[in-house]
Amino acid sequence: xxxxxxxxxxxxxxxxxxxxxxxxxxxxxxxxxxxxxxxxxxxxxxxxxxxxxxxxxxxxxxxxxxxxxxxxxxxxxxxxxxxxxxxxxxxxxxxxxxxxxxxxxxxxxxx
Amino acid sequence: xxxxxxxxxxxxxxxxxxxxxxxxxxxxxxxxxxxxxxxxxxxxxxxxxxxxxxxxxxxxxxxxxxxxxxxxxxxxxxxxxxxxxxxxxxxxxxxxxxxxxxxxxxxxxxx
Numbered sequence: 001x002x003x004x005x006x007x008x009x010x011x012x013x014x015x016x017x018x019x020x021x022x023x024x025x026x027x028x029x030x031x032x033x034x035x036x037x038x039x040x041x042x043x044x045x046x047x048x049x050x051x052x053x054x055x056x057x058x059x060x061x062x063x064x065x066x067x068x069x070x071x072x073x074x075x076x077x078x079x080x081x082x083x084x085x086x087x088x089x090x091x092x093x094x095x096x097x098x099x100x101x102x103x104x105x106x107x108x109x110x111x
Numbered sequence: 112x113x114x115x116x117x118x119x120x121x122x123x124x125x126x127x128x129x130x131x132x133x134x135x136x137x138x139x140x141x142x143x144x145x146x147x148x149x150x151x152x153x154x155x156x157x158x159x160x161x162x163x164x165x166x167x168x169x170x171x172x173x174x175x176x177x178x179x180x181x182x183x184x185x186x187x188x189x190x191x192x193x194x195x196x197x198x199x200x201x202x203x204x205x206x207x208x209x210x211x212x213x214x215x216x217x218x219x220x221x222x
Contacts, residue, residue: 006154034210043117043201043213044155088154099211103154 003027006089006102015111019076023089023102026070030091030100033065035074038086038104047087048074079109113138117202117214124221130175130189132217134202137183142204144185145211146177149199161185197221 006023013019021035032051036044048063050056050072056063062075072091076083089102114137124130136142143162147155157170159177167177174193178186185202197220203211 032210036213041199041216041218043216046210046212049210098157098160101154 001026003100004089004091004102007105008103010106010108012108012110013079015079015081015109017079017109019074019079019083019107019109021074021076021087021089021105021107023072023091024070025072025091025100027091027093027100028067028070029093031094032092033063033072034090034099035061035063036088036090038088040085044088081109081111084108113204113212115202115204115212115214117200117217119217120215121218122220124192124219126194126221127191130187130192130196130219132187132200132202132219134185134187134214135183136204139183139204139206141182142206144179145203145205146185146187147201147203149201149216151198155201159187192221194221 004023004025035048037047038044048061050063050065053065053067060077064073072089084107086104086106088104090099092099116135118133145160146158148158149155159167159169161167161179164179164182174189176188200217200219202214205211
């Protein structure tokens with residue numbers, strides 16, 4: 001079993017839809033959770049970062065962590081074609097900061 | 112602000128040839144540096160990390176090596192490339208906090 005599981009998609013939605021992206025993990029020691037966005041042929045860019053459980057909102061993006069269920073989510077409201085990218089979840093236990101990545105979910109938002 | 116550079120952006124090399132990929136970080140000192148490989152449609156695999164000049168840790172045994180000759184310079188090398196070395200190589204940095212920042216990547220095709 002992989003430490004971090006992420007549905008690779010692809011996920012295709014119409015413009016304006018609410019998108020839900022998810023990851024599950026097995027290591028209960030993870031405390032730091034990140035979402036990266038990666039456009040085709042580009043390096044990943046940090047989108048959201050959360051510590052421990054709870055929600056964090058930044059504009060149209062909301063990151064949610066449920067440590068009891070070992071489940072994290074990224075919600076995108078009012079999705080735009082420019083949101084079309086691969087979304088990678090990542091997490092770590094802290095300290096030395098070795099990040100464990102999911103395989104990434106490819107999202108396509110069509111006009 | 113901090114900036115991370117990678118070059119070349121794209122590289123096509125024959126099997127058995129040597130490899131040298133370079134990564135430099137600007138705007139920070141004493142960063143932790145990382146090399147990842149991303150195969151098509153897959154997540155990021157950590158190859159090497161470095162916490163200081165001359166200090167290299169390898170995550171997986173392979174045909175590649177890394178060096179850190181200067182504080183903000185990280186080099187990925189191979190003496191003889193294999194077909195399986197093809198992929199998207201990403202350099203990343205952090206300052207010991209919980210998030211990493213990625214460079215633009217180098218796309219390597221071994222023929």
